[in-house]
Amino acid sequence: MSHRLATKIEAILYLKGQPLSLSEIAEYAGCDRTEVKEALIELIHDYAHRDSALEVVETPEGYTLQLRSTFHNLMQNLIPPELGVGALRTLAAIALKGPISQTELVDLRGSGAYQQVQELVELGYVRKRRQADGRSYWLQVTDKFYQYFQLQELPQVLEQPAQS
Template sequence: MNDISKKIEAILYSSREPLKASEISEYLGISTAEFSRAIREISRNYEEINSSLKVGQFGNSYKIKLSEDMIPFVEPFIEKEFTEKQLAMLSYIFKMNGEAISGDLRENFGYDYKEDLEKLKKGGMVSARKYRNTHKYKVTTEFHRKFNINKRTLRAEEQ
């Protein structure tokens, strides 16, 4: 594997989130064509050695990720960013046109919902504002970015 491919592989492996091809190209001072060749080389190398890793593409962003068939083996060791309850809360808020009030969350997730909600707020996934005698919680732009939700993906889901 050439030096550029090694650098790109190291960057993609080290990043927490997928990175845009243009960002990596600019950082390394290479063209997007060179980046594309390197990505193909990295992918080919993983396939040739039957690696448990592969290059994941998410739109025009990339990340080194685990092959789907390996996920069941590592599941107990994966540090989860969100609990199942937190994901359910995010999903619920999103499905309620992107916002929900405290009472709805308490009714659906129990009286201990506030602890999870605080973690979601600290993580930038939801915001809160005073609404009458309660609070209204809304999913944020960061939520949409993290879960790759935009108008185009929403239209595709509806079809």
């Protein structure tokens, strides 16, 4: 149970891409704070003992999954300077799940996604089309995204529908 919860929390921290409190994590994971605390300790311990570029740390704002500080210089060289990590994760979500509705994206990434989408549209990495019912927008990556990140297309493996 605990190991599966640790994996679920890892996914939550990755997808949210921002520090989360114990209560927030417990709410997303559907369990209580004590279970979250134990699973987080396990997760922090796992990351500390594996040769990973990532680490799980407790910050004043909450728990977060982040790049180890030793890799920050590499990140500066690889990521377009105008994109923050949050915007980059939002872009990754759109690339993997697109076309995705803006509503679904905000559910996945939090309300900060509105600003990030605006930024990504202005930079030309994302295209926004109003949905037929006019309530939200469809979001998908543009040719500029594929050119910049030197991708022909995303691997087909990622696009297979989930088994029902």
